[in-house]
Amino acid sequence: MDFGLSKKHEMARNLFKEFAENEVKPLAQDVDETEQFPKETVAKMAKNGFLGIPIPKEYGGQGCDPLTYVMCVEELSKVCGTTGVIVSAHTSLCCDPIQTYGTEEQKQKYLVPLAKGEKLGAFGLTEPGAGTDAQGQQTKAVLDGDEWVLNGSKCFITNGKEADIYIIIAVTGKVEKRGRMQKEISAFIVEKGTPGFTFGTKEKKMGIRGSSTYELIFTDCRIPKDNLLGQKGKGFNIAMHTLDGGRIGIAAQALGLAEGALDATVAYVKERKQFGRSISAFQNTQFQLADMATKVQAAQMLVYRAAMAKATQKSYSVEAAMAKLCAAEVAMEVTTKAVQLHGGYGYIREYDVERMMRDAKITEIYEGTSEVQRMVISSNLLK
Amino acid sequence: MKIVVCVKQVPDTKGGVKFNPDGTLDRAAMLTIMNPDDKAGLEAALRLKDQYGAEVTVITMGLPKAEDVLREAMAMGADKGILVTDRVLGGADTWATSTTLAGAIRNLEYDLIITGRQAIDGDTAQVGPQISEHLNIPVISYAEDIKIEGDSVIVQRQYEDRYHVVKAKMPCLITALAELNEPRYMTPGGIFDACDAEITTWGRANLVDVDDSNLGLKGSPTKIAKASDKVRKGAGEKVVPDSPEEAVSYIMDKLTTKHVI
Numbered sequence: 001m002d003f004g005l006s007k008k009h010e011m012a013r014n015l016f017k018e019f020a021e022n023e024v025k026p027l028a029q030d031v032d033e034t035e036q037f038p039k040e041t042v043a044k045m046a047k048n049g050f051l052g053i054p055i056p057k058e059y060g061g062q063g064c065d066p067l068t069y070v071m072c073v074e075e076l077s078k079v080c081g082t083t084g085v086i087v088s089a090h091t092s093l094c095c096d097p098i099q100t101y102g103t104e105e106q107k108q109k110y111l112v113p114l115a116k117g118e119k120l121g122a123f124g125l126t127e128p129g130a131g132t133d134a135q136g137q138q139t140k141a142v143l144d145g146d147e148w149v150l151n152g153s154k155c156f157i158t159n160g161k162e163a164d165i166y167i168i169i170a171v172t173g174k175v176e177k178r179g180r181m182q183k184e185i186s187a188f189i190v191e192k193g194t195p196g197f198t199f200g201t202k203e204k205k206m207g208i209r210g211s212s213t214y215e216l217i218f219t220d221c222r223i224p225k226d227n228l229l230g231q232k233g234k235g236f237n238i239a240m241h242t243l244d245g246g247r248i249g250i251a252a253q254a255l256g257l258a259e260g261a262l263d264a265t266v267a268y269v270k271e272r273k274q275f276g277r278s279i280s281a282f283q284n285t286q287f288q289l290a291d292m293a294t295k296v297q298a299a300q301m302l303v304y305r306a307a308m309a310k311a312t313q314k315s316y317s318v319e320a321a322m323a324k325l326c327a328a329e330v331a332m333e334v335t336t337k338a339v340q341l342h343g344g345y346g347y348i349r350e351y352d353v354e355r356m357m358r359d360a361k362i363t364e365i366y367e368g369t370s371e372v373q374r375m376v377i378s379s380n381l382l383k
Numbered sequence: 384m385k386i387v388v389c390v391k392q393v394p395d396t397k398g399g400v401k402f403n404p405d406g407t408l409d410r411a412a413m414l415t416i417m418n419p420d421d422k423a424g425l426e427a428a429l430r431l432k433d434q435y436g437a438e439v440t441v442i443t444m445g446l447p448k449a450e451d452v453l454r455e456a457m458a459m460g461a462d463k464g465i466l467v468t469d470r471v472l473g474g475a476d477t478w479a480t481s482t483t484l485a486g487a488i489r490n491l492e493y494d495l496i497i498t499g500r501q502a503i504d505g506d507t508a509q510v511g512p513q514i515s516e517h518l519n520i521p522v523i524s525y526a527e528d529i530k531i532e533g534d535s536v537i538v539q540r541q542y543e544d545r546y547h548v549v550k551a552k553m554p555c556l557i558t559a560l561a562e563l564n565e566p567r568y569m570t571p572g573g574i575f576d577a578c579d580a581e582i583t584t585w586g587r588a589n590l591v592d593v594d595d596s597n598l599g600l601k602g603s604p605t606k607i608a609k610a611s612d613k614v615r616k617g618a619g620e621k622v623v624p625d626s627p628e629e630a631v632s633y634i635m636d637k638l639t640t641k642h643v644i
Contacts, residue, residue, distance in 0.1 A: 008575055012571050015458075018568070048568050049572055057572065061572070062570060062572030063575060
């Protein structure tokens with residue numbers, strides 16, 4: 001068992017770190033304050049290949065592995081949680097399902113520009129009445145001649161208004177399963193600008209405030225028959241498999257936030273003086289930091305292991321769930337402690353840890369709450 | 384067009400600097416980066432490649448770990464990497480280094496050789512021009528801008544209070560300034576390819592038209608009497624005042640006490 005990084009991964013980490021420090025960190029506070037989507041940063045990331053890291057070269061990607069992609073989201077999130085989730089949602093929730101389930105035509109038409117960063121991707125599963133319970137879906141797709149007609153809405157969609165290509169989950173009928181009638185769910189590729197596809201309100205959020213979170217509305221939105229992704233009726237499996245990958249991305253975002261908060265706190269406690277001593281001289285500070293660093297390290301191991309599992313295993317649901325559960329809870333705990341160790345300054349917006357604590361909370365909620373991760377892990381134990 | 388770019392792995396000035404007993408740098412013990420002027424030279428070569436089409440070969444002389452700087456260059460877009468490494472080449476000054484690099488470059492076809500103006504560890508600015516002398520080709524130093532016109536290169540050359548526009552027939556050598564451009568980042572896919580790529584390694588035996596008396600420490604006329612790290616300033620005093628007014632009055636007090644104002 002080798003815990004060291006390969007030369008490739010070491011170089012890639014240095015690249016992401018340098019990019020994050022130079023291009024992302026200087027904007028992070030402003031992106032949060034103004035709730036502006038960092039378009040210029042996304043353009044720079046596209047130019048440098050960050051939007052297609054694990055996608056094969058023949059489809060316009062960089063041909064790297066999930067671990068490299070995870071380290072990218074981690075390093076970006078260390079300095080800006082918003083930027084981290086833009087890459088994660090695009091790569092894991094849009095590129096990945098097209099790569100996994102798309103036809104060759106769909107890959108050429110959609111995956112290539114996505115992986116090159118010419119187009120940005122998003123994923124629509126959640127609805128006002130259907131989050132964790134995917135069976136509660138109300139959005140419908142009805143085949144009419146050569147077109148699917150979509151009606152319904154999706155909410156809390158990351159990269160909402162900024163994306164160009166969307167994976168949309170919708171009900172396409174009813175099927176009998178184990179003697180009960182259940183909704184038949186399918187997945188579709190929808191392009192921005194399709195008549196009948198509009199945007200609702202922009203959500204005002206606690207954290208990741210620069211990320212574009214919108215409601216998507218479909219009113220008699222007609223898309224080509226060929227834009228069905230995967231087989232009809234397999235949408236639930238596609239969504240769940242997609243979320244397995246997505247959870248690794250969010251786990252990396254959470255990990256990055258925790259690491260960023262830890263780094264900021266280590267620097268701060270050496271500078272801050274109370275009672276004539278640097279607060280790093282107090283045992284409480286030392287013990288808090290020790291706990292924070294240990295938990296961050298444990299989370300990193302789980303996140304990297306999940307990334308490795310995605311590269312080598314057919315199923316990695318449990319690894320992804322454990323990584324996300326652990327990293328998200330560590331992110332919340334470490335960022336909260338970071339604010340505490342910063343004292344009053346930690347509560348002030350000028351200090352990065354204040355933003356990191358707000359950004360961390362969402363990692364316990366989206367792409368499956370911590371409770372859902374526990375369900376995934378325990379159901380595997382008790383099956 | 385074929386472009387050869389000379390790069391050097393130098394100590395990262397953010398890390399500590401360590402010396403061998405003979406006064407030369409202990410390169411094995413230090414964190415390293417690609418020399419900033421060389422990186423600008425590489426970027427200039429890659430831009431010429433983007434614009435006109437070119438094959439870019441990076442070459443470095445150094446310890447085996449100097450291979451890292453070649454892989455970095457290849458991850459940015461260079462096509463080939465050549466490492467010149469041999470025990471007999473160790474301890475080289477600028478003369479022995481330029482002799483070695485010229486001896487290696489004689490194996491290659493080139494229209495343009497680009498080097499950095501100078502390396503941050505030695506600051507001599509001698510190696511580039513010396514290579515051009517060994518190879519008997521023109522040199523244009525301190526390039527701020529590079530254009531190609533037919534079989535010639537037109538370079539804007541930095542001068543103290545003005546710039547010169549110099550035209551030379553290729554093949555020629557250009558030394559680049561860090562101010563020349565903003566070097567691109569590596570790409571993730573470029574890193575993966577660069578790590579899988581073969582690096583050509585050359586030793587003494589591969590050097591063409593070179594006399595042993597001009598190589599390594601023995602072939603270096605420069606003798607280092609003493610070397611030391613830059614004198615570092617004290618940590619200073621860090622003050623976090625509660626208000627701008629308090630900050631101003633604090634600074635005013637200090638300046639008054641020291642009779643600056």
